[in-house]
Structures are given as C-alpha cells and as structure tokens.
Amino acid sequence: MDKEKILIVDDDENIAELISLYLNKECYETQIATDGASALEAFVEFMPNLILLDVMLPGMDGYQVCTEIRKQSNVPIIMLSAKGEVFDKVLGLKIGADDYIVKPFDSNELVARVGALLRRCNSRTDNSQNYNPTNADHIGTYVEYDNLVVNISNYTVTLEGKNLEMPPKELELLYFLASRPNQVFTREQLLDKLWGYEYVGDTRTVDVHIKRLREKLTDKYNWSIFTVWGIGYKFEVK
Missing domain, CATH: 1.10.10.10 (Winged helix-like DNA-binding domain superfamily/Winged helix DNA-binding domain)
Structure with missing residues (x-):
C-alpha cells in the first residue's frame, strides 16, 4: 500500500523538518517547500494527498498559494500560522483551507488533525470515484x-x-x-x-x-x- 504524501510548506526549515519527523513516524511520506513558488511546483510534481501550508512565506504568501491551488484542486489544506486572530482564520477558510492551526501547536494534535482530515477526504474520494x-x-x-x-x-x-x-x-x-x-x-x-x-x-x-x-x-x-x-x-x- 502506497504511503500517503504530505507537502509541508514553511520557510522555517527547523519547524518543517520537525513536522516532517512527526509525520514520518506515522508512516506518511513528506516533502518540504520553503516558499510559495516552490510549493506550487512541488504540488504538481509531488502530487500530495494533503498540504500543511504556513501563512507567512517569502514572496507569495500562504493565502496566495492556497488560492492558486484551489483553482485546480480540492486537495485538503491545513494552514499553519502564528497569527491567531479571527480575521486570519476566516480568511484562510474563506479562500478554501479545510483547517487552521495556530503556532505553537502540539505535535500530537497536528498528527491527529492530519489523520482525521485524510480519513474524511479518502472516504469521500473512494466512494465518489465509482459513483x-x-x-x-x-x-x-x-x-x-x-x-x-x-x-x-x-x-x-x-x-x-x-x-x-x-x-x-x-x-x-x-x-x-x-x-x-x-x-x-x-x-x-x-x-x-x-x-x-x-x-x-x-x-x-x-x-x-x-x-x-x-x-x-x-x-x-x-x-x-x-x-x-x-x-x-x-x-x-x-
């Protein structure tokens, strides 16, 4: 059975590597992108099952990346941000994110949310492909x-x-x-x-x-x- 693939987009390489470590332990395959442009490239090449997307990125920010991806895909997106304001959460959800996690976050919570979102989306996809x-x-x-x-x-x-x-x-x-x-x-x-x-x-x-x-x-x-x-x-x- 192929591993589910998760694209981690964060300009802080230490945080990205730590997230990758957590997810690898849960048998997910991961890839890291550190800016918006490379995230869009990785999305096409890596074809992830889910994207963890930081809001604050150099150049193209996470909101712009999410908007671009939503033009062509319904891949699950969890936005990560140090901003916990209501406006930021609403904006992320409004442009198509499925969930929003505020930094700093607990690693167990992150892994649990990833798993829950993938299960829901996989259930929907499996049953709609042969609809x-x-x-x-x-x-x-x-x-x-x-x-x-x-x-x-x-x-x-x-x-x-x-x-x-x-x-x-x-x-x-x-x-x-x-x-x-x-x-x-x-x-x-x-x-x-x-x-x-x-x-x-x-x-x-x-x-x-x-x-x-x-x-x-x-x-x-x-x-x-x-x-x-x-x-x-x-x-x-x-």
Whole structure:
C-alpha cells in the first residue's frame, strides 16, 4: 500500500523538518517547500494527498498559494500560522483551507488533525470515484430531500443526480442542518458541534461556510439554508 504524501510548506526549515519527523513516524511520506513558488511546483510534481501550508512565506504568501491551488484542486489544506486572530482564520477558510492551526501547536494534535482530515477526504474520494447515483448516495447514513442527497457515511453530496465537490467541513455542516429540518441553531451551537471548543467565539467561521454552501446549492427547491436574523441558521423545508 502506497504511503500517503504530505507537502509541508514553511520557510522555517527547523519547524518543517520537525513536522516532517512527526509525520514520518506515522508512516506518511513528506516533502518540504520553503516558499510559495516552490510549493506550487512541488504540488504538481509531488502530487500530495494533503498540504500543511504556513501563512507567512517569502514572496507569495500562504493565502496566495492556497488560492492558486484551489483553482485546480480540492486537495485538503491545513494552514499553519502564528497569527491567531479571527480575521486570519476566516480568511484562510474563506479562500478554501479545510483547517487552521495556530503556532505553537502540539505535535500530537497536528498528527491527529492530519489523520482525521485524510480519513474524511479518502472516504469521500473512494466512494465518489465509482459513483453510481442509483445506489452510492443511498448507502450508509444519509438525508434526502427534493433533488438532494447528503451522505455522511461516504462524504458525498448529490444535487440533481450529480456529485458535488465539497470540503469535509462544509459537508458536515450541511448534513448537521439537513438532518434536523426546520430546527434553528445559533452560530455558537454550530461552532461547538462541528468545530469544537477552540473556535468558540469565532462565529464568522460559520458564516463563511454557510456562504460557500449557498454558492453551490440553489434556492429553487422546497428546501433552503435559511438565515434566522439575530439568531442563526436552519435547514428550512417548506
């Protein structure tokens, strides 16, 4: 079985080597890039299964690198940064990152997040490569509405019989709301259920993901993601 490959992008070679050591011990294959330009080259040549991307890079910063990669790939991206401000986290998530870890971080947490994100994405990919709308989206745990099937078991979303590409956290948010139709959740409740304690207070994270979901879905059906002003969101079924 081939090792999963992780591209580490950090201009601090000591930190990059340390991260590489942690991941090698968990049987991942790693490659290091120390600036944005070489990161984009390595992405094409190395074809990683996941990217650990530092925000502060010489020349092209991590946000620019993430934006460029998202133009051609949905490869999982975890951004690393010494900046812990809400704005920085939201910006990273808004341009397509799947997760955001603030430095300094615990090595065990980093490895755990890498593994969890890879498992979710691999599950989604394995089941979507041989996708058959007659059965693949109806295996396991799913919710179904007018022209929409959200399957949390194999991480697939289909709209009008077509498979939608969707990062894990967006899919989890959609499933959480859709599996509880017409129930209103505050931003704080959604943060606690889907992101955990470390994001508490960072309510704009929810708004960013809701916005990205709405861009992929349409409002022509008998369901929609509805904003309850002053409170939060619900999956409204008419």
